Amino acid sequence: xxxxxxxxxxxxxxxxxxxxxxxxxxxxxxxxxxxxxxxxxxxxxxxxxxxxxxxxxxxxxxxxxxxxxxxxxxxxxxxxxxxxxxxxxxxxxxxxxxxxxxxxxxxxxxxxxxxxxxxxxxxxxxxxxxxxxxxxxxxxxxxxxxxxxxxxxxxxxxxxxxxxxxxxxxx
Numbered sequence: 001x002x003x004x005x006x007x008x009x010x011x012x013x014x015x016x017x018x019x020x021x022x023x024x025x026x027x028x029x030x031x032x033x034x035x036x037x038x039x040x041x042x043x044x045x046x047x048x049x050x051x052x053x054x055x056x057x058x059x060x061x062x063x064x065x066x067x068x069x070x071x072x073x074x075x076x077x078x079x080x081x082x083x084x085x086x087x088x089x090x091x092x093x094x095x096x097x098x099x100x101x102x103x104x105x106x107x108x109x110x111x112x113x114x115x116x117x118x119x120x121x122x123x124x125x126x127x128x129x130x131x132x133x134x135x136x137x138x139x140x141x142x143x144x145x146x147x148x149x150x151x152x153x154x155x156x157x158x159x160x161x162x163x164x165x166x167x168x169x170x171x
């Protein structure tokens with residue numbers, strides 16, 4: 001881990017968050033005073049990690065002085081180890097994309113629609129639940145099948161070959 005700053009000295013008494021922020025601002029840290037922004041959560045987490053690594057202070061103390069919890073330290077530590085400094089940048093919570101609609105589920109839906117193209121999405125959702133054990137909302141199925149019709153996975157550029165003996169028309 002890189003050490004940006006090693007000049008932080010804190011009193012042994014427990015600091016409140018505003019005292020911690022002021023203490024960080026008061027120390028020049030071998031950089032301009034405006035370098036550290038105590039309202040920047042990424043910098044606060046990084047400094048907490050740095051202090052634990054460089055100054056060998058207990059996790060609970062560094063987390064408390066930074067105004068964070070111990071679990072947030074461990075989350076920040078895992079994020080740094082996995083993704084580097086970029087791991088500290090907050091991400092949108094929750095799943096991203098239709099995570100229940102795996103290739104197996106989409107293939108099943110395609111087979112069901114091929115046999116009966118007029119099947120309702122609610123019925124398809126029920127079949128997916130019964131046969132594959134995956135609960136999917138009918139509207140999710142409708143959106144996925146709509147996207148799949150617009151951009152098939154194996155379709156290349158759309159171009160029709162002219163029939164033999166006929167010239168291709170300019171479009």
